[in-house]
Structure formats: C-alpha cells, structure tokens
Amino acid sequence: MITEFIGPDKRIDEISDGEVAALIAARRQQQIVRPRKKAKKEALTRFASNSTINRTAVVPLKAVLVRARRTWKVPLPKEPNWKDHWQKMPEERVRELQPMEAEALDGSVRSDYADWFEFARVTGLRRNETLLRWSNVNEIGRQIVTIGKRDRKVVTPITPTVKSILDRCRGHHPEFVFTYICKRPKGDQKKGARYPITPEGAKTEWRRLSKRSGVTDFRFHDIRHDVATKVLRRTGKLPMVQKVLSHANIATTARYAHILDEEVADALEENAKSQKKSQTKTKNAA
Numbered sequence: 001m002i003t004e005f006i007g008p009d010k011r012i013d014e015i016s017d018g019e020v021a022a023l024i025a026a027r028r029q030q031q032i033v034r035p036r037k038k039a040k041k042e043a044l045t046r047f048a049s050n051s052t053i054n055r056t057a058v059v060p061l062k063a064v065l066v067r068a069r070r071t072w073k074v075p076l077p078k079e080p081n082w083k084d085h086w087q088k089m090p091e092e093r094v095r096e097l098q099p100m101e102a103e104a105l106d107g108s109v110r111s112d113y114a115d116w117f118e119f120a121r122v123t124g125l126r127r128n129e130t131l132l133r134w135s136n137v138n139e140i141g142r143q144i145v146t147i148g149k150r151d152r153k154v155v156t157p158i159t160p161t162v163k164s165i166l167d168r169c170r171g172h173h174p175e176f177v178f179t180y181i182c183k184r185p186k187g188d189q190k191k192g193a194r195y196p197i198t199p200e201g202a203k204t205e206w207r208r209l210s211k212r213s214g215v216t217d218f219r220f221h222d223i224r225h226d227v228a229t230k231v232l233r234r235t236g237k238l239p240m241v242q243k244v245l246s247h248a249n250i251a252t253t254a255r256y257a258h259i260l261d262e263e264v265a266d267a268l269e270e271n272a273k274s275q276k277k278s279q280t281k282t283k284n285a286a
Helices: 002-006 017-029 050-070 099-108 111-123 160-169 199-213 222-235 238-245 250-285
Strands: 031-034 044-047 143-147 153-157 179-181 194-196
Touching: 002 017, 002 050, 017 050, 099 111, 099 199, 111 160, 111 179, 111 199, 111 222, 222 238, 222 250, 238 250
Parallel strands: none
Antiparallel strands: 031 044, 143 153, 179 194
C-alpha cells in the first residue's frame, strides 16, 4: 500500500510530512471487508482504525526512513516529525480473571481442548504461540521455544505444571502437541480421530467456551493480562513480568504497574503504624 501510494520512483530523501499525512488520509479511507462464513450473513465492512493505520502505514514507513538514515547514512533533510503522525489509540486495558470466572472457564472447556486451555492459562502466551509442535519442546534445556510477535523468539520454561500437560499430550500426534477429537468429520477426517488444533479451531472453541461459561467482557488475549497481573502481585517485580510476557521493552510492561499500588498502600500504612508506635514509646519514656 505504501509503495503504491508514494510511488516506486519517489526518493527516500524527498519524503516529508506532507507525504505521510496524505498516506494516512488515503489509508483511513480504505475499507476493510471481512467475509462471513455463512452465506446468509453479509460481509462486514469498516474503515481502518487508528491502530491499523499505525501498524500498516506509519510504523513501516518510519522503519524504512530510520534505517536509511542510521544504516545507509542517507541524508533526510525533509524527514517527517513522526510524533505528529502517530494516531492516538485507546490504552489497552488490563483485565484480570476473578476466582469464580476462572472456575467457570476451567469447568466449561471441552475435554479434548482442556490441556491446550490450561497451557494458555499457566503460560500467558499469545493464542498462536500456544499451538505448539513437538519440535518447539526442548526437554533437555527444559524450555519451549516458539516464534512470536514480530518474529521474536519466545522462550517458555517447562515448569512441573507445563511438563504434566506435555506428558498428557504425548502419543496424540507425531508433530503437534495439542489436538482435538473429531466429532464432525470433514473431507478425509475420521470421527474419533485426533487432529491438530488450528488457529481457526482455537478461535472457534474460545467463542464457544466463553458462551458456555457465561464469562463476559473477557478476550482470549486477556488471559495474558491475567497471568501478568497475578505474577506481578506475587513477586512485585516488573522485570519478571517482562520476561514472562517476552516484552522487548519494559515500558510495554509498565501498564501493569498499577497492580503495585496495593503494595505501596500497605507499605505506607506500615510506615504510619511504625511512626505511631515510636511516638507512643517516646511519650511513655517522658
């Protein structure tokens, strides 16, 4: 889209704020059509959101120009002021599961998806990162290594709980860790046989699980937030949460810092009590 709009003959050092603003305006007017599976339902059509504009226009174009300036030493006299073009996005919420909600989800998951769902709940990995192959599992190093967002390596330790999950999955499939039991065969599938859980299958099961459990206003991605908040509450260490979530920058992890407000309040209260005890001792001594 960027090349089509700016043109293949446009020199990098000629790109200015005007080109970026025009690119954003054009991207905003592009309609995004999502076809629906059932013929009775009409396709969903909407315009690009601020998040989509940042991800597909501002970020990639900035990356090219910054690389040209830093690596290729290309002078950019008209380099855009990127802050002026960044589209404002709502702050991502941090949603934590309440005990009754967690119990409802765990009790409503389909039995053949239970190991996959438990793995997601204890690791906080993104949905696609949970769809493991056995080649991702390094038993000697006690690690699971996958490729995550922006092609970054994601390393997950094999804890006793994770090992137990993996052990239950052994023998189900030669390549994939998590599988489901086919109930409605399609094509060459056989009823009762196990097949790998696919990204679409995981999405479908999550939608059905949410409905069965009655848990509302909770996305699959919120499982990640739930893990992060609970780890931070137990450890009080943001760098620890950064490692759990495989964040490249701790500034991204800082969104969870408000969880520590409770600990700050407790510390202030303890300090106040200590001061009162000290004052009481001083008065009694006098």
